Amino acid sequence: MSYTTESELVVDDTSTAERIAGAVVGLGLVTFAFSLVGVAQVVTAETTVLGISLYDFLAGGLLLMGVGTVVLGVGSRVGTFTTSPDATPGAVTAALFGFGAFALAGLVASQFLGLGTVGWLLGATLVGGVTFAGVALAPEDIGSTLPPGVAAIGVAVLILGGILTPAFAWEPEGFSATLTGSMAIPLVLSASTLVTMWGGAKAYEGYGSKGRQTAAYLLVGINAVSIIAVLVALLLFIASKGIGPAFQDFSLVPFEWPFVTNGYSFRPEVVNGVFPAIMGTIWLVIGAVITGVPVAVAAAIFLTEYAEQGRFVGAVEIATNGLWSTPSVVYGLFGYAFLIPRLGGTTSLISGMLVLGFMLMPLCLITSREAIKAVPDEYRDASAALGVSRWETIRSVVLPAAMPGILTGVILGVGRIAGETAPILLVMAGGLRDDAPNVLGSFEFTSSQPFVANEALLESAPALPYQLYATITAGVSAENAAEFGWATAFILLVVVLSFYAIGIASRIYFRRRLNA
Amino acid sequence: MTETSSLNTNETSEPSVEATTNQSRTGQRNEETPETWVDYEFEGEPKMSVSGLDVHYGSDQALDDISIKIPEQSVTALIGPSGCGKSTFLRCLNRMNDRIRAASVDGTVTFEGQDIYQEGLDLVELRKRVGMVFQAPNPFPKSIRDNIAYGPRKHGTVQTDLLAKLTGRDDSEQEDEIVERSLRQAALWEEVNDRLDDNALGLSGGQQQRLCIARCLAVDPEVILMDEPASALDPIATAKIEDLIEELSEEYTVVIVTHNMQQAARISDQTAVFLTGGRLVEYGETDQVFENPKSQRVEDYITGKFG
Numbered sequence: 001m002s003y004t005t006e007s008e009l010v011v012d013d014t015s016t017a018e019r020i021a022g023a024v025v026g027l028g029l030v031t032f033a034f035s036l037v038g039v040a041q042v043v044t045a046e047t048t049v050l051g052i053s054l055y056d057f058l059a060g061g062l063l064l065m066g067v068g069t070v071v072l073g074v075g076s077r078v079g080t081f082t083t084s085p086d087a088t089p090g091a092v093t094a095a096l097f098g099f100g101a102f103a104l105a106g107l108v109a110s111q112f113l114g115l116g117t118v119g120w121l122l123g124a125t126l127v128g129g130v131t132f133a134g135v136a137l138a139p140e141d142i143g144s145t146l147p148p149g150v151a152a153i154g155v156a157v158l159i160l161g162g163i164l165t166p167a168f169a170w171e172p173e174g175f176s177a178t179l180t181g182s183m184a185i186p187l188v189l190s191a192s193t194l195v196t197m198w199g200g201a202k203a204y205e206g207y208g209s210k211g212r213q214t215a216a217y218l219l220v221g222i223n224a225v226s227i228i229a230v231l232v233a234l235l236l237f238i239a240s241k242g243i244g245p246a247f248q249d250f251s252l253v254p255f256e257w258p259f260v261t262n263g264y265s266f267r268p269e270v271v272n273g274v275f276p277a278i279m280g281t282i283w284l285v286i287g288a289v290i291t292g293v294p295v296a297v298a299a300a301i302f303l304t305e306y307a308e309q310g311r312f313v314g315a316v317e318i319a320t321n322g323l324w325s326t327p328s329v330v331y332g333l334f335g336y337a338f339l340i341p342r343l344g345g346t347t348s349l350i351s352g353m354l355v356l357g358f359m360l361m362p363l364c365l366i367t368s369r370e371a372i373k374a375v376p377d378e379y380r381d382a383s384a385a386l387g388v389s390r391w392e393t394i395r396s397v398v399l400p401a402a403m404p405g406i407l408t409g410v411i412l413g414v415g416r417i418a419g420e421t422a423p424i425l426l427v428m429a430g431g432l433r434d435d436a437p438n439v440l441g442s443f444e445f446t447s448s449q450p451f452v453a454n455e456a457l458l459e460s461a462p463a464l465p466y467q468l469y470a471t472i473t474a475g476v477s478a479e480n481a482a483e484f485g486w487a488t489a490f491i492l493l494v495v496v497l498s499f500y501a502i503g504i505a506s507r508i509y510f511r512r513r514l515n516a
Numbered sequence: 517m518t519e520t521s522s523l524n525t526n527e528t529s530e531p532s533v534e535a536t537t538n539q540s541r542t543g544q545r546n547e548e549t550p551e552t553w554v555d556y557e558f559e560g561e562p563k564m565s566v567s568g569l570d571v572h573y574g575s576d577q578a579l580d581d582i583s584i585k586i587p588e589q590s591v592t593a594l595i596g597p598s599g600c601g602k603s604t605f606l607r608c609l610n611r612m613n614d615r616i617r618a619a620s621v622d623g624t625v626t627f628e629g630q631d632i633y634q635e636g637l638d639l640v641e642l643r644k645r646v647g648m649v650f651q652a653p654n655p656f657p658k659s660i661r662d663n664i665a666y667g668p669r670k671h672g673t674v675q676t677d678l679l680a681k682l683t684g685r686d687d688s689e690q691e692d693e694i695v696e697r698s699l700r701q702a703a704l705w706e707e708v709n710d711r712l713d714d715n716a717l718g719l720s721g722g723q724q725q726r727l728c729i730a731r732c733l734a735v736d737p738e739v740i741l742m743d744e745p746a747s748a749l750d751p752i753a754t755a756k757i758e759d760l761i762e763e764l765s766e767e768y769t770v771v772i773v774t775h776n777m778q779q780a781a782r783i784s785d786q787t788a789v790f791l792t793g794g795r796l797v798e799y800g801e802t803d804q805v806f807e808n809p810k811s812q813r814v815e816d817y818i819t820g821k822f823g
Binding site: 333377378379380381382383384385386387388389392396400401513514515 | 658671732
């Protein structure tokens with residue numbers, strides 16, 4: 001009998017049930033991966049696998065999974081497979097399955113049976129309610145395998161039977177969007193696969209707490225892999241579009257990379273490049289870090305080490321969090337209205353640096369404060385007991401120990417500001433140019449106050465994100481604007497990731513110094 | 517560091533004024549106060565002397581009218597049940613309680629006759645002379661050498677930074693001497709002399725605690741306060757620390773808080789027993805306190821009837 005209250009302590013034989021469940025999960029992983037790629041429209045209905053159309057192939061897989069899951073559940077119930085299920089799959093499972101059944105039944109009733117609003121709503125509610133009650137009252141093995149299995153078989157039949165085809169189109173009233181079959185099929189497939197895999201994973205461990213653990217682990221794992229997949233997909237997408245134009249006329253020996261080393265000369269015979277924009281972005285980040293980070297770290301030291309923990313610190317904390325979530329275009333507007341009139345009256349590199357510095361401050365303050373708080377008090381006690389003053393202690397013990405945390409904040413902040421477009425639009429707005437901002441070269445000493453001058457800082461300079469925006473939306477450059485834009489996007493990605501790499505490398509360095 | 521330097525940077529202030537006002541308060545004590553035996557006589561001037569010490573954390577009284585004289589170059593053990601105020605008392609001796617905002621201290625504590633709670637006291641000088649070792653080993657996340665040299669460098673005893681090197685005032689040799697001397701005194705030199713530039717966090721717990729003792733010795737203290745220095749260590753490491761304390765007492769004045777009564781009996785010359793309520797109940801020669809306590813409550817505590 002399957003419904004035992006006492007489970008075996010040692011279960012080591014690979015049973016038929018485990019084989020079936022393993023097959024369900026394995027098949028599910030393949031189907032799910034293909035469905036996701038299908039959602040992204042990388043593979044479509046025209047793709048064939050082993051001579052079968054992709055959607056039919058996936059639906060076939062889902063059908064097998066559904067049958068396998070149902071067999072697992074029923075087999076466990078009639079005692080063919082030794083399992084140890086709980087009395088019920090739980091209210092949350094019941095509610096989620098009920099909702100899923102409601103949605104699926106609603107879709108079928110409204111789109112394929114042609115029932116009116118009252119009809120499909122009634123039918124869907126009925127099916128959803130029955131599913132909820134059934135799952136809630138059923139024992140765990142039946143409750144967590146039968147609904148996903150039946151749903152999987154149903155979905156597979158819809159697709160294999162030619163009812164849900166790529167030609168299918170759903171235009172919900174009140175929306176201007178259309179859900180086409182080529183989008184709906186992979187979506188339904190992936191959702192159904194995921195739920196069926198969950199049931200299969202539970203069955204693999206024979207239900208109970210062990211089963212729930214494995215099933216949850218599977219879902220969380222798929223989630224984590226999906227996040228990485230999104231990142232990789234994004235990078236690959238940008239790279240596939242951008243690498244071609246970015247490496248135009250590239251040669252390794254002699255080293256020539258015109259897109260990166262040239263300016264934008266508006267001459268058709270040479271490759272137009274983004275060198276001025278790269279330099280502009282680098283200068284912006286350097287300027288912002290110099291303006292923002294020391295102030296933020298100093299404020300964090302004051303708030304954490306010196307200030308009385310009370311209302312004042314609380315108010316500063318709220319203000320900082322508010323500043324951090326202030327939209328960047330508001331910072332830009334502040335720079336436009338406040339800084340520009342005071343710094344030469346035109347859009348300029350230095351205004352951009354300052355505005356981005358202001359944006360960097362709150363995040364660096366928050367993370368530095370957390371990092372300083374996390375330094376154990378034992379270090380401060382030890383230093384105080386040696387008669388070392390508070391400031392010396394902060395400088396020689398607290399700050400070095402907090403350094404990795406402070407750097408994390410700087411890395412995150414730089415990642416945000418390096419790609420920031422809105423404030424740049426308002427305070428810097430440099431167009432396509434042939435020459436890079438020469439910040440170091442244009443430092444001059446003058447005989448009158450303030451004794452130093454720097455033309456380059458007071459001029460507008462190009463920056464990668466703004467240039468990308470300008471070329472893509474306004475088509476500033478001539479015929480190959482889109483290609484130029486993709487290449488710019490690729491270079492921007494590389495530049496931002498390089499800042500990340502530098503930050504992470506220095507964090508590793510400081511961590512090494514702290515740990516044995 | 518010089519012989520003549522005074523703890524009191526404000527030479528004109530009168531140390532005893534505050535003390536008398538505080539002591540007058542002790543007269544208001546209620547009559548039920550149990551009898552105490554704290555009149556321990558010894559030869560020579562006390563290194564540190566405490567009288568009428570009261571400590572409050574907010575409205576909680578942590579120490580109640582403590583008076584005690586600590587002789588030079590000896591080990592004084594402070595024992596008593598948890599929460600009886602031993603650690604608080606220890607922290608009053610080098611004013612580490614200043615770092616707790618809620619703590620208020622009344623009474624007098626003197627170091628070589630000078631009140632350490634008077635106006636104008638130089639905390640740096642006090643803590644250089646009255647060092648402290650904590651319960652859990654707390655080396656800085658730096659190299660062994662940097663840990664030991666931290667105090668001397670910060671106090672300007674040795675200068676080894678880039679500026680000093682460039683201007684020819686490099687004290688690296690002197691620093692090496694201090695590091696070696698401190699580590700030898702803390703019985704750690706043999707174990708670490710080949711890896712002085714390794715991170716101190718890589719040492720074992722017992723080694724870390726001896727490193728902390730060495731770090732404390734490096735600033736040349738006269739008194740070393742130890743707050744249960746061996747409670748986080750295994751028996752072998754504990755034995756090493758105990759041997760070390762006995763050696764140190766030939767040169768330094770050691771005051772040690774411990775939960776371990778056998779430890780107190782083994783290593784201390786005199787023992788002070790604190791009991792609940794932050795009260796010092798008995799103070800005397802260790803042998804006398806353990807073998808023939810004058811207070812019934814102390815006898816109960818030592819024989820394990822309570823506490």
